[in-house]
Amino acid sequence: MPSTTTPTTTETIGLWNIAAERPELTAMVDPDGTEVSYGELAAKANSYARGLQALGLETGDAIVVLQPNGVELVAAYFAAIQSGLYVVMANWHLVGPEIAYILRDSGAKAFLAHERFAAVAVAAADEAGISPRARFAVGAVLGFRRIEELGAGEGDGRPQRRTAGSPMLYTSGTTGRPKGVRRPLTGADPDAVPVASTSFFALFGIAPFDGHVHLCGSPLYHTAVLNFVAISIQLGHPAVLMDRWDPEEMLRLIERHRVTHSHMVPTQFRRLLALPDEVRLRYDVSSLRVMIHGAAPCPQEIKRRMLEWWGPVVTEYYAATEGGGTVISGEEWLRKPGSVGRPWPNSTVKVLDDDGNELPPGEPGIVYMRMGGSNFEYHNDREKTERSRVGDLFTLGDVGYLDEDGYLYLHDRKNDMIISGGVNIYPAEIENELVLHPKVADVAVFGVPHDDWGEEIKAVVQPAEGVEPSSELTEELLEYARGRLAKFKLPKSIDYHAELPRDPNGKLYKRTLRDPYWQGRDRAI
Incomplete structure (x- = not known):
């Protein structure tokens, strides 16, 4: 089990400070079970940073990392963080030309890959023209x-x-090429942990050296996943890394390392709950203090079952790479079921209409946010930067409303909203009901063309293991929906896919499913 200790001063937080004072403390546990100390991690990050500077990289240059979860990736991150570089964690599900685009768009001066992705790495580096002397690989x-x-x-x-x-970080490329979110460099001392980091963890009741142990079960190319691991290490909390997430393995690691917190997505909740009772009850999860989830809507019944199992340690937040967000504890959620919480301290959340006017409580519109003095731009895309803003507020395109107590409730993405016969229909509401059927493993709902209504509701279902698609299954699912949804929200048809296109962090690539139905047609949104 990773060892922790409590210092007497707050000056000791930060990777390099901890490495200097207590080099033997465990900073992370590699997916193969190897414990890596603060001294070892800092030395590796220092070596990489010296090597990058010897290559000629200057402050403001970028590197791209294409690696699985592990000590090499974390060391590369901290190497960049201490030497004034931008570090891009590339999604290893992308193909060669997509990685090549990121290498070119970011202006990468070095490319750090892994032999697991050798073919893609070689193709991307060749296409992007990365110098052979700036190509490095694990293996x-x-x-x-x-x-x-x-x-x-x-x-x-x-x-x-x-x-x-x-x-x-590059935002998901579901509507064209992904765009890098690039913030101005601060010129700060890399030994000083940013106040924003300690403040962010304070939202969840996590403080430096307070005995927490973090479990990372998702790929580190995701913004939140990377942040949680990096900040945990900076605050003196060991980070236990998984290579690929498995529900029972997660429970084993929680018991083995006395894990206290993690960052999760609703898909993982569903798979944990699908384990047989004897498996779920086999492992001791009493060490859990705060299990944080976001990134995708969570059906209320799933959330309630997790709260019943793990207790009120399940905390939800809504946020963006670009900055700002809301948070809600398990206790609050039971009072405000379905809410994603109230704004963080120093964060602003407003709901505006299409003309930029603020809407009153209870009235849905576009959700806009701002985080203090945070500033960002989409790299090489001023138009997208300006299109996402109203004044100093920005939006992800989500539709929702604030209640009279300032709690935010989300409906769906505006681009996913179905307009059928002039009525606004939110697919997430339909998905959250259908996914609870025992014969459904996953589901996506979206609008398809209809000559009279403009759009009609289509559901695409991934059947549960051992369930075969059939007309009888379709009728069973529609009958189930009739008992839970208003008539105008019922799917008009159901198609079946062996597996829906999701990334490992649970994000559904809905456009991949929807676009074939719209070929040759113009969609209103």
Whole structure:
């Protein structure tokens, strides 16, 4: 089990400070079970940073990392963070041309890959024209230098030039090419943990060196996943990394390492609840203090069952790479079921109509946010930056409303909203009912063309294991829906797919399913 200790001063937080004072403390547990100390992680991050500077990288340059969860990825992140670089964690589900686009768009001066993704890495590096001397890989990849060479022979200790870098996260490319969210570099001392980091964890009752142990079960190319691991390490909390998420393995790791907090998505909740009772009850999860979820809507019945199992430790938040958000504890959610919470301190949340006017409580509109003085732009896309803003507020395009107590409730993405016969229909509401049927493993609902109504409701279902698609199944699901939804919300038809296109963090690529139905037709939204 990772070891923790409580210091007497707050000055000791931060990777390099902890490594200097208590180098033997466990910073992380690699997916293979190897415990990595603060001293070992800091030394590896220092070596990589020295190597990148020896390549000629300057403050404000970018590197791209295409690696699975592990110590090498985390070290690359901290190398960039201490040497004034932008670090892009590439989604390893992308193909060569998509990675090549990110390499070019970010202006990457170095590419750090892994042999697991060798074919994609080589194709992307060749297409993007990455210099052979700036290609490094964990393991053997043709045309790439071994990662051990990065920084070798450049001396010991910290790099010569140290200033705070930043992650540059690429938003999901479901509506065209992904765009990098690029914030101005602060010039801060990388040894100083940003107040925003400690404040963010304080939202969930997590403080430096308070005995927390973080479990990471999702890929680190996701914004929130990366943030939770990095901040945990900075605040003296060991991070236990999984390579690929498995529900029973997660329970085993919780018991083995006395895990206290994690960042999860509703898909993982559903798979945990699908385990047989004897499996779920086999593991001791009494160490859990705050299990945080976001990224996708959670059906209320699923949320209630998780609260019944784990207790009020299930906390939900709504946020964006671009900044700002809301949070709600388990106790609050039971009083305000379906809400995603109230704004964070120093965060603003407003609901506006299409003309930018603020709407009163209870009236749905577009949700806009702002986080203090946070500033960002979509890299190389000023039009998208301006289109997402009203004044100093920005939106992800979600539709929702605030109640009289300031709690936010979400309906759906505006781009996913169905307009049928002039009536607004929110697919998430329909999905949250259908997914509870025992013969449904996953479901997506969207609008398809209709000559008279404009759109009609289509459901695409991934049947549960062992269930075969059939007309009888369709009628069973529709009859189930009739007992739970108003008539105008009922799907007019159901199609079946062996597996719906989701990324490992639970995000559904709905456009992939919807676009074929609209070929040759113009969609209103």
